[in-house]
Amino acid sequence: MANDRLRTAMLAVNLTVEKLAAAVDVDPKTAERWISRERVPHRATRHKVVEVLECREVDLWPSLFEDTQARSGETELFRLYPSRSAITAMTWTNLLGGLREAMDLQVFSGIFLVEQYDLVALIRAKSATGVRFRLLVGDQSAPAVIRRAVEEGTPGGLEGRVQLMRRYLAEVAGLDGVEVRTHGETLYNSLYRFDDDLLVNGHTLGALAGQSPVWQLRRTPAGPIWEHYRRAFERAWAAGVPEIR
Known part of the structure; x- marks a missing residue:
């Protein structure tokens, strides 16, 4: 399934796959897989992505919420x-x-x-x-x-x-x-x-x-x-x- 959340966040700041990949220092094919195959980047890369897109990790990859929901302070701290x-x-x-x-x-x-x-x-x-x-x-x-x-x-x-x-x-x-x-x-x-x-x-x-x-x-x-x-x-x-x- 495609990661429409990530795609929407990119459109909101007028970023293409290529521009996002360059901004976080990864290959465009890797960034494309984040959308087309709903792959989740490594932690360090995720931090770069959310900084560029001005959003939270759990907004882009809700599956991460299962790892953080018990720590409500962490989910609030952007x-x-x-x-x-x-x-x-x-x-x-x-x-x-x-x-x-x-x-x-x-x-x-x-x-x-x-x-x-x-x-x-x-x-x-x-x-x-x-x-x-x-x-x-x-x-x-x-x-x-x-x-x-x-x-x-x-x-x-x-x-x-x-x-x-x-x-x-x-x-x-x-x-x-x-x-x-x-x-x-x-x-x-x-x-x-x-x-x-x-x-x-x-x-x-x-x-x-x-x-x-x-x-x-x-x-x-x-x-x-x-x-x-x-x-x-x-x-x-x-x-x-x-x-x-």
């Missing part, structure tokens, strides 16, 4: 990045551009999303199509923000970035489906939710957020980890202060 800076621009662009339902954001600043990926323009465009945005950013006067700035070695710098982010988001606060709130909670993790994808950027004492690891989770029907962070976001969101414009 990718681990050594730092936020290690996430490619293509990944951020795909996550933002692929939004269909909702984006939730819990950060102190997150200014890089505006300055590198034109978040404000994207919010305008996506909210007009029905995408919901809940954007929770820091209050630059909150003790937790000031303390975090000192801990990461940028006293005054973080507060300025937070204030700038709030000014940017003021342009879209109040659009249909767009809510902006501020918070002064201790930020144990920054959370970036894009529909069923969730980036969790852990914070480390003495290190900038961009230097700290990020784990990318994909929502699964019974996955406990996604739900754990969803509840954390909802608690912080409920305590947030709406930006009034």
Whole structure:
């Protein structure tokens, strides 16, 4: 039987068998057998394939689920990045551009999303199509923000970035489906939710957020980890202060 899942994933990113084979360093005939004969590549090659196709192994080869279903955390964990800076621009662009339902954001600043990926323009465009945005950013006067700035070695710098982010988001606060709130909670993790994808950027004492690891989770029907962070976001969101414009 043919592996239509793999074929569909390739079509979604406009890749031929030959291009996929070149991207993962295998012979095109080998890649063709993955589709025509539903062969499963070796583990190292599978990792290359899912990175190129931006999907999970079990999405392409469901038989692998039998080996991982007892480890729900493994099925939810799509990718681990050594730092936020290690996430490619293509990944951020795909996550933002692929939004269909909702984006939730819990950060102190997150200014890089505006300055590198034109978040404000994207919010305008996506909210007009029905995408919901809940954007929770820091209050630059909150003790937790000031303390975090000192801990990461940028006293005054973080507060300025937070204030700038709030000014940017003021342009879209109040659009249909767009809510902006501020918070002064201790930020144990920054959370970036894009529909069923969730980036969790852990914070480390003495290190900038961009230097700290990020784990990318994909929502699964019974996955406990996604739900754990969803509840954390909802608690912080409920305590947030709406930006009034």
